[in-house]
Amino acid sequence: MHLLILAILIPFIATALIPLIHKRTGALHIGWLVLLVPLVLFTIFVFQIPTISTDETLIQTVNWIPSIGINFTTYLDGLSLIMALLITGMGSLVVLYSIYYLSSSDSFPHFYAYLLLFMGAMLGVVLSDNLLVLYVFWELTSISSFLLIAFWYHRKNSRYGAQKSLLITVFGGFGMLAGFLMLHSMTGTFSIREVAAVMGQYTDHSLFYPAMFLVLLGAFTKSAQFPFHIWLPDAMEAPTPVSAYLHSATMVKAGIYLVARFTPTFGGDAAWFWTVTLVGLVTLFWGAFCAVRQTDLKALLAYSTISQLGLIMSLFGLGSAALHFGAGSQGEIYGLAVFAALFHMVNHSTFKGALFMVVGIVDHQVGTRDIRRLGGLMAFLPITFTFAVIGSFSMAGLPFFNGFLSKEMFFTASVNAAGLPIFEVATWGLLIPIIAWIASVFTFVYCMIFVFRTFFGPSHLKKLDRRPVEPSIGMLISPAILCVLIIALFFMPNLLGDHLLRPALNGVIPGIPGASPHISAWHGFNTELFMTLGIIVIGTVLFLTIRSWYKIYRLQPAGWTFTVLYNSFLKDLKRVSNWITTHYMTGHLPAYFAYIFSFFIAVSGGALIFTGALSIDLSADSPVSVYEGMLTAVMAIAAISILFAKKRLTAILLNGVLGFSIAIFFVLFRAPDLALTQLVIETVTTVLFLLCFNFLPEWTKDNASKRINIRNAIIAIGAGVTVTLIGLTVNSGTLFTSISGYFENSYELAGGDNIVNAILGDFRAFDTMLESLVLFIAGLGVYTLIRLKHGKGPDKDEHQ
């Protein structure tokens, strides 16, 4: 068994096992068993580090549907490994944390089954090399996210948040699928590596940009980029461990992973550079700006996550410029942005994971996450407070925490980008570092709000439900590990850089990195350092004077948010579809018939006219004798008379006239078997009609309005004319040779002189057998309908 495929399968197998074992664990919390899964997987991936850090990659393939190029190919390079380590590492910590977080009234089997399902799906996303396999796992992460957000499904907000996240991410995922199919139609392969290798030839292809933007749509919706960010704050209805895991550390990074993975494919193109960079920057700013006004700690962290994701996204955008230059010093300079992005991706998972766990502890121990009700918690929760300071200061980009390093690198990248000589950067380039700086000021402000409003200031204990105490040690282990990592990464960043980030960099911008970029905390008094100093000064001033400028948030009119847009879109969608449905699904059979025949006229008649197929050629017709002409006239008159029949008896007799005339036609057209059958059947049918009339009321005048009758007449005449024209056209030429000659050998092949009988009884005997089956079923139906006891249906019982 291949190692990587096993790694993807283990969580799924564990998911399936949970319902079987959860009742047998006794006093043991099922979380401890679940914890084994990410721990084992994490160990497996840690042992891959030595291989990957020498720039080797692992490819393992299991053929799935080889005939259409869909193989279950797994691919492990530096980028996948970082993601896999985040997924399994954060997974372990979150499972451990959740054991103490969940209350005994929650359904553990559901929670852990969903969580493991997500873990497997997410590993599938980052390890898959096949576009379609990636897509399937991608949607699976959306579905497991949906299930986890709606974990407390009795809450209205949970259901709303779950639906919102699902609709937005699946919408984007569907667009991404279309993009993948375009990639396949351009390159003829579903393998991401092969697509990236040959994409250079297709930059002029008409599908190049549609494919690029559709793939980006998937990435932006998943990674909550502006304006699709609106689902992430509502996803905070999920239990806090889920928010820490899916909605900050892993799933929302799937979009970023996708952008990184497709940088070799699309990078070096101006549209890619600008779209990814600008969307990232706007998200960075808007997220940070909105985070400041939040009063719920989790909402604050949600907007901060949006903002940080924007930061990472913009770095990948800036770094893609390196591919324009190729190998060389210039390429290496811009490639640093990608390096910073990867670094910040790891850092963000550590500090944001820790912060979410801090909020979880506050919520768990204090009973509220509302900043307005919190304050002065430092005295009660000193350990949690320490974690909060470490996490927040790292996020704010302060020294001695890993966030400082990646934030400085981000500034370096943005300053470098402002001087980029390509993509017409010169005009607007200066905006990049400016937006980055302003957004970082707001980041600083909300980090301070997080720490100082929660833990400092007057204690509002009277407003709180209970007196807070530190939680049990188990709940503190996970954030403690993350906080240690935050500090360790500041002092030993190059350990991570050399072994994981550099191979990943090589995967994102292949062929460009030379030596491993060296991360250093101190690089002299340069622009970046002054930018950071400026942030600290201005940020502190803004934080202290927040009351005086808070009113800028009121500048945005109340109805002018994307959430309002989303809500009204959903409401209108329901209203319009309901309107359409009630107008055409009338429940009246004649209306449905009218649709069917109108459609027939439009499609068949339309095709006949627009394809120019219509042709009428009478030359091959056989001659018409007097009898035949008379018979035709009789039938036509009889048929039309039915329409004007006053009594149903007249109509039935006229129908009999039609049937018997057809029998005579069968005689004239050398079809004796048909004539015999028709005579018998027509007689029985007429008798049957008359029999039924005994039980049915006399015809009343069809009291439909004149307008309806005219409409029906138009449809009927249209359909009749269409049938006639198609018949005449078909009769005017032969497109294929007739197969009838074959059946004339019926004596040799089937031992029958009567060709028609030979066809029915031998050549197409199965048809005949099934025909008798139909007769049998119809007979059964008739019998049942007559014998069914009146008013004893199950439907009636239900209403009693």
Added chain:
Amino acid sequence: MESLIIILVGVLTTVAIYLVLSKNVVRVILGTAILSHAVHLLILSMGGLKLGTVPLLGEEAESYVDALPQALILTAIVISFAVTAFILVLAYRAYQELGTDNLGAMRGSDDE
């Protein structure tokens, strides 16, 4: 001859569809019966008419008319009889249960 029959098929189809679009159950059933007549004639004329003798090898003729449409129609006649019988009984039953032969009045509740 073929063209004449095809035009007759058109007339029959028109009458049949007009009846099918009606609200009265018996008219609808009558319409389906006439529609099957029309289709039988159409299939037969598509194979060409009177191009040979009856499709019995014992006749030892030069050419026979196309036997395939005949076989198809034979099946179709029987099936359409079965369907007509079934929907007639269905109409009878519906009338017993619902007290109407008007399709418009047979509609269920609003939120079906």
